[in-house]
Amino acid sequence: xxxxxxxxxxxxxxxxxxxxxxxxxxxxxxxxxxxxxxxxxxxxxxxxxxxxxxxxxxxxxxxxxxxxxxxxxxxxxxxxxxxxxxxxxxxxxxxxxxxxxxxxxxxxxxxxxxxxxxxxxxxxxxxxxxxxxxxxxxxxxxxxxxxxxxxxxxxxxxxxxxxxxxxxxxxxxxxxxxxxxxxxxxxxxxxxxxxxxxxxxxxxxxxxxxxxxxxxxxxxxxxxxxxxxxxxxxxxxxxxxxxxxxxxxxxxxxxxxxxxxxxxxxxxxxxxxxxxxxxxxxxxxxxxxxxxxxxxxxxxxxxxxxxxxxxxxxxxxxxxxxxxxxxxxxxxxxxxxxxxxxxxxxxxxxxxxxxxxxxxxxxxxxxxxxxxxxxxxxxxxxxxx
Numbered sequence: 001x002x003x004x005x006x007x008x009x010x011x012x013x014x015x016x017x018x019x020x021x022x023x024x025x026x027x028x029x030x031x032x033x034x035x036x037x038x039x040x041x042x043x044x045x046x047x048x049x050x051x052x053x054x055x056x057x058x059x060x061x062x063x064x065x066x067x068x069x070x071x072x073x074x075x076x077x078x079x080x081x082x083x084x085x086x087x088x089x090x091x092x093x094x095x096x097x098x099x100x101x102x103x104x105x106x107x108x109x110x111x112x113x114x115x116x117x118x119x120x121x122x123x124x125x126x127x128x129x130x131x132x133x134x135x136x137x138x139x140x141x142x143x144x145x146x147x148x149x150x151x152x153x154x155x156x157x158x159x160x161x162x163x164x165x166x167x168x169x170x171x172x173x174x175x176x177x178x179x180x181x182x183x184x185x186x187x188x189x190x191x192x193x194x195x196x197x198x199x200x201x202x203x204x205x206x207x208x209x210x211x212x213x214x215x216x217x218x219x220x221x222x223x224x225x226x227x228x229x230x231x232x233x234x235x236x237x238x239x240x241x242x243x244x245x246x247x248x249x250x251x252x253x254x255x256x257x258x259x260x261x262x263x264x265x266x267x268x269x270x271x272x273x274x275x276x277x278x279x280x281x282x283x284x285x286x287x288x289x290x291x292x293x294x295x296x297x298x299x300x301x302x303x304x305x306x307x308x309x310x311x312x313x314x315x316x317x318x319x320x321x322x323x324x325x326x327x328x329x330x331x332x333x334x335x336x337x338x339x340x341x342x343x344x345x346x347x348x349x350x351x352x353x354x355x356x357x358x359x360x361x362x363x364x365x366x367x368x369x370x371x372x373x374x375x376x377x378x379x380x381x382x383x384x385x
Contacts, residue, residue: 091187093166099148099159100125110160112187112194119158123199126157126206131188133211133238134168134177135300143307147208150314162188164216178241181212185219193226202227203257210235210307211270214261215242218251231349234261236270236306253277258349262310264289265303272328278351280322280343282309282359284331291361309365313344318366320344322355329356 097107100122110116130147148159164184168177196202207229209217214234221229234251242250252275253259259276263285266272272285282305283289292301312318320343323329323336333356341351359365 094184094187095163096188096191097161097163099152099161101152101156104148104152107161110191112190119195120198122158123195124201126155126204127160127195127200128157129160129162129188129205129207129209129217131162131207131209131213131216132164133209133213134174135211135304143210143311146311147314150311154314154316160191162213162216175241178212178215178238181216182219185216186223188216188220189223189225192220192224192229196224196226203230205229206231206233207256208233208235208307208310209237209251211238211303214238214251218255221255229256231258231260232256233310234259234276235310236264236266236303237261237275239267239269239271242271247275251275260347260351262306262343264306264309265299266328268299269303270306274328274354277349278341278347278353278355279328280320280355280357281325281329282306282320282343282357284329284333284356286331290359305359305365309359310344312363312365313342313346318344318364320357320359320366322351322357325354325356328354 096110098110098116098119099105099107100118102118102122108116108118110119128147128151130144132141132144144161148161151157151159162184167180167184192202192205195205202224207217207220209215209232214232214237217232217234221232232251232255237251247254250271251259251261260278260280261271261274261276262280262282263270263272264282265287266281266285268287287299287302288294288296289302289305292299292305296302309320313320321338322341322343323333323338324341325333325336329336336356339355341348341355343355343357358367360367
């Protein structure tokens with residue numbers, strides 16, 4: 001995964017679409033801009049056109065819409081959908097919140113290059129990161145709290161939660177937030193490099209990222225300069241904005257020594273295609289996950305399940321047995337073989353392939369392997385190892 005420059009197709013596609021229509025209201029123009037901005041996601045780029053570039057764009061656009069529209073009005077629309085990022089502003093407002101067994105409730109804020117005595121004391125212990133997505137963006141969110149509490153309960157480690165909600169607050173429009181993941185990832189990489197410089201082992205670093213946070217994690221893994229981190233867990237990596245992009249433009253298995261993914265809203269809010277060393281498809285990996293309301297058409301509940309399954313798996317006794325499948329499993333998988341691999345926090349890095357996992361509809365979501373045969377639909381044909 002690498003950051004690449006813009007190919008300038010946004011304005012070209014937009015102008016072609018507008019030329020196809022003889023009559024355009026301002027509402028149609030807005031709609032076209034919205035459609036193009038969402039679908040033009042082949043590369044995540046920092047796109048800051050110059051005044052000269054905009055003037056050229058306006059010269060093309062104004063005659064086409066055949067009406068008097070002030071340049072400033074067009075520029076406001078243009079800026080709304082273009083990605084304009086202040087790198088320094090991002091660095092100032094993104095927070096790396098650090099917890100350990102000596103400060104399990106009250107975080108210390110880390111900044112690359114700034115000494116922290118507690119971190120230095122714990123530098124040889126494992127590092128566990130959680131990076132939120134578009135929906136979960138508050139350190140007070142239950143997922144954040146459960147993650148740090150569960151991790152610190154089971155291991156003496158360093159827990160760092162990445163709070164990048166500033167990007168959503170500044171650029172509330174989803175596609176703009178998605179494009180800015182590259183800058184968040186680069187800044188996270190600078191923290192990782194600094195931690196490793198202090199003495200941390202790259203292999204002891206594990207980042208779990210939900211939705212857009214999965215791609216932030218991927219960028220961080222690819223931008224790091226001091227080795228390759230041990231593991232990245234993509235929790236239903238975001239699909240909107242990352243359709244048919246190259247490995248350089250999303251999370252992929254080259255971003256860490258071991259990359260695993262949990263797909264719970266595949267093909268809708270999350271990716272369905274396998275992009276990791278080990279890809280897990282709970283209940284088929286699609287909307288709707290058990291317990292999610294059928295009227296949740298966007299799939300938000302299912303999308304969130306990936307992080308819920310992962311965080312629950314940290315607690316001893318909450319196991320998610322996995323069956324290895326020859327193809328992406330459906331809700332009723334066939335020709336899959338039970339393995340000793342467990343989806344989630346304790347997954348062995350030797351895992352490779354596509355895996356089916358069954359869950360319950362309510363907490364605890366985990367199902368003991370010995371009880372799975374009691375709850376499986378009769379149509380499922382999974383052979384025993």
